[in-house]
Amino acid sequence: MTVKHIQKDPEALTMTVTAEFAAPVDRVWQVWENPRLLERWWGPPTYPATMVDHDLTPGGRVHYFMTGPDGDQHHGWWRIMSIDAPKRLEFEDGFADDTGAPNPDLPVTIMRVTLDEQPDGVTRMHIVSEFASREAMEEVLAMGVEEGMTEALGQIDALLENTRPG
Amino acid sequence: MMRALVHELPTRARRAVHRCGPADCVEGSRPLTYNQMVVDLIDAQETDRLFSALADATRRDIVVQAMRGEHSVSNLARRYPMSITAVQKHVSVLERARLVTKERRGREQIVRINIDAIHHASHLLDELEDLWRGRVDRISELIADSSEGEFR
Numbered sequence: 001m002t003v004k005h006i007q008k009d010p011e012a013l014t015m016t017v018t019a020e021f022a023a024p025v026d027r028v029w030q031v032w033e034n035p036r037l038l039e040r041w042w043g044p045p046t047y048p049a050t051m052v053d054h055d056l057t058p059g060g061r062v063h064y065f066m067t068g069p070d071g072d073q074h075h076g077w078w079r080i081m082s083i084d085a086p087k088r089l090e091f092e093d094g095f096a097d098d099t100g101a102p103n104p105d106l107p108v109t110i111m112r113v114t115l116d117e118q119p120d121g122v123t124r125m126h127i128v129s130e131f132a133s134r135e136a137m138e139e140v141l142a143m144g145v146e147e148g149m150t151e152a153l154g155q156i157d158a159l160l161e162n163t164r165p166g
Numbered sequence: 167m168m169r170a171l172v173h174e175l176p177t178r179a180r181r182a183v184h185r186c187g188p189a190d191c192v193e194g195s196r197p198l199t200y201n202q203m204v205v206d207l208i209d210a211q212e213t214d215r216l217f218s219a220l221a222d223a224t225r226r227d228i229v230v231q232a233m234r235g236e237h238s239v240s241n242l243a244r245r246y247p248m249s250i251t252a253v254q255k256h257v258s259v260l261e262r263a264r265l266v267t268k269e270r271r272g273r274e275q276i277v278r279i280n281i282d283a284i285h286h287a288s289h290l291l292d293e294l295e296d297l298w299r300g301r302v303d304r305i306s307e308l309i310a311d312s313s314e315g316e317f318r
Contacts, residue, residue, distance in 0.1 A: 002302055002303070003299055003302050006298070006299075015294050015295065015298075019302040021305065021306060022310070023309045028309060030317055031305050031308060031309065037317070040308055041301055041304035041307075044300055129294065129298075
C-alpha cells in the first residue's frame with residue numbers, strides 16, 4: 001500500500017495523509033502540475049474530473065468539474081496560495097457554479113501538499129486538509145459520501161499489475 | 167459538491183435511514199450503506215453539537231477522563247482550576263452532544279462516556295480518509311503505468 005499513514009484530528013479539524021510513491025519527486029509533482037494527469041485521479045472513477053482552467057501560480061485559479069453517472073456536473077475551484085515546484089503546493093479548495101465562480105455559501109478547505117524525495121528514490125507526499133469550521137468539514141465529507149462507495153479500492157489490483165518505468 | 171445529491175434523496179428514503187442513529191451506524195460501520203452515510207451527514211445539528219463540544223480543552227479532558235472510567239462531577243472538578251458549577255456546565259455541553267451521560271447516585275452525579283458518540287466523530291473523518299485513499303491509489307496507478315505518455 002502506498003498510503004503510509006493517515007492522522008485525523010477531530011478537534012483541530014485537520015487530516016494529514018502521508019503516502020509514498022516509487023518515483024522521483026519530479027514525476028510525482030506532475031500529477032498536480034499536469035491537468036491531464038490531475039483529472040485522472042482527483043475525481044473518483046464514477047465522478048471523473050475535468051480541468052477547465054489550471055493556473056498553478058500564486059493567486060492563480062483552477063476550475064474543474066466532476067461528471068456523475070447521470071451526466072450531472074459538480075464544479076469546484078482552487079486558489080493557489082503558494083507554490084514551490086516540485087516540492088510544495090498550498091491552495092484553497094472550494095465549490096463553484098458552472099462558470100467556475102466560487103460559491104460563497106459553501107465552505108473552503110485549505111490544502112497543503114509537500115513532496116519530499118527520499119534517498120532511495122521514493123517520494124513521500126504529505127497532504128494536510130484543514131477545515132475552516134466543522135460546517136466546512138460536514139460539506140466536504142458530504143462529497144466523500146460518493147467516494148466511499150466507488151470502485152476506487154478495486155483499482156489497487158490494477159496498480160499492482162502495472163510495471164514501473166525502467 | 168455531492169450535497170445536491172444528498173438533498174435530492176427521496177424523503178421516504180431519508181426517513182427510513184433516519185432510524186439509524188450514531189450508535190446503529192457505528193455498529194455496522196464497515197461496510198456502510200450509502201444511506202447510512204448520508205444520514206450521518208444530513209444530521210448536521212447533531213454533528214455540530216459534537217464538534218462544538220470537542221472544541222474546548224477542558225471538555226476534551228473530561229472526555230478522556232470519562233473514557234478511563236466513571237467519575238463524579240465533584241471528582242472531575244478537582245482536576246480543573248474552576249468551580250464545580252463551571253465543570254457542571256461543561257458536562258452539560260458534553261451531555262447535549264451525547265458524548266457523556268450523567269446519572270445521579272446519592273449525592274453525587276456520575277459522568278460516563280458514551281462511546282458510540284466518540285465512534286461517530288471518528289467515523290465522519292473516516293469518510294474523508296476513504297476519499298484520499300482512493301486518490302492516492304489512483305496516483306500510484308498513474309505513476310506506475312510505464313505506458314503513460316503524458317509524463318515528461
